[in-house]
Amino acid sequence: MILKSDRLTHVHSDIRGPLYVEALRMQAAGTPVLRLNTGNPGNFGFQMPQSVRQALLENVDKAVPYCDVRGMAAARQAILEYHKSCGIQDITPEDIYICNGVSEAVSMLMSALVGTGDEVLVPSPCYSLWSNNTYLGGGKPVYYRCDPQNAWNPDLEDMRAKITGRTKAILVINPNNPTGAIYSKETLLAIAQLARENHLLLLADEIYDRLTLENAPTYSMAALAPDLPCVTFNGLSKSHIICGFRCGWMVFSGPRAELAEVEQGVTALASMRLCGNTLTQLVIPAALQDRDSTRAMMLPGGRLYEQSKATVEGLRKIPGVTLVPNRAAFYLFPGLEAGAFDFESDEDFAMKFLHEKHILVIPGHGFDWFEDLRFRIVMLPEPERITAAMASLGEFLDEHRR
Secondary structure, three states, rough: OOOOOOOOOOOHHHHHOOOHHHHHHHOOOOOOOEOOOOOOOOOOOOOOOHHHHHHHHHHHHHHOOOOOOOHHHHHHHHHHHHHHHHOOOOOOOOHHEEHHHHHHHHHHHHHHHHHOOOEEEEEEEOOOOHHHHHHHHOOOOEEEEHHHHHHHOOHHHHHHHOOOOOOOEEEEOOOOOOOOOOOOHHHHHHHHHHHHHHOOOEEEOOOOOEHHHHHHHOHHHHHHOOOOOOEEEEEOOOOOOOOOOOOEEEEEEEHHHHHHHHHHHHHHHHHHOOOOHHHHOHHHHHHHHHOOOHHHHHHOOOOHHHHHHHHHHHHHHHHHOOOOOOOOOOEOOOOOOOOHHHHHHHHHHHHHHHHHHHHOEEHHHHHOOOOOOOEEEEEOOOOHHHHOOOOHHHHHHHHHHH
């Protein structure tokens, strides 16, 4: 038998792992399943904005040849202007790499950054893309705790205690997946100071910065710490309902001398795949000019706002469920009171919920959370449907109450 690489030992993808496979088996056998495992708005009737559709149709012939490894000039200029509007000033189009989704951007950056034995501070809970890519580079993700008692803001003392001589970078996911939290400006400034004191690279995953409820403000890490090396990640998959287009990018900012070798590595990796999807890049200027389509979904009466409201209201009716309401994105990360139910683990809970109520959610360990029993809910079905799903959850928990 030819063995797989030992760097895959700790890699996991629970969003499309065993629970997902079981849900597909059930569907193939004729059982309808409500799949709340993936943030994929197109599967729930969301449509791309007309601005994006029109840009694609009008420019499709321009997508035929390869483009620059960093991306099309017009698209990078639009990204530049967007991030300058977020407060990142000292950047040029040459600092921007357009990729096939943020997932590819993360993979390229971490491949260029992480070597054997390197450590990267990542949040717990965390979108596992980051920890997985740290492992693939031969490194070790070191988890700092985010505190549900403090609106899921990072525990700064825990973060400080985790920094060692092997630490290379601090990752900040803000707004956060899976919690839907928005970190305070004070928290972000304190994280920047930790990076400053320890000469660490800042990694800022900000793909949900346009998806904030009622226009709640967010702060760009690179803008708050212009003196520090930082790589910012963003994209259009969620904000403009084009997940399948695979449209993401990264922006290098701060002292260029400190970033030079990593950026050279990213350029080499980008060159290996020649260029990012050019069809995707053609819609970036129009999409980033159209912020109204996204804002409308997040205000009272907007679909994402109303779905979030319905989910929170439904969960609050269930005894034994704890939650911190989301302020951004379309995720919640609720928990179950210790000892209140008969589940052996979060995976046991999720598998029984799938089998008994035909609803798929992802257990907390899939997001590198190992404290109490939690799970992520994707709040994308219509308000009536998500309300019914929360009622089913309540019935299910009543049946498993100790």
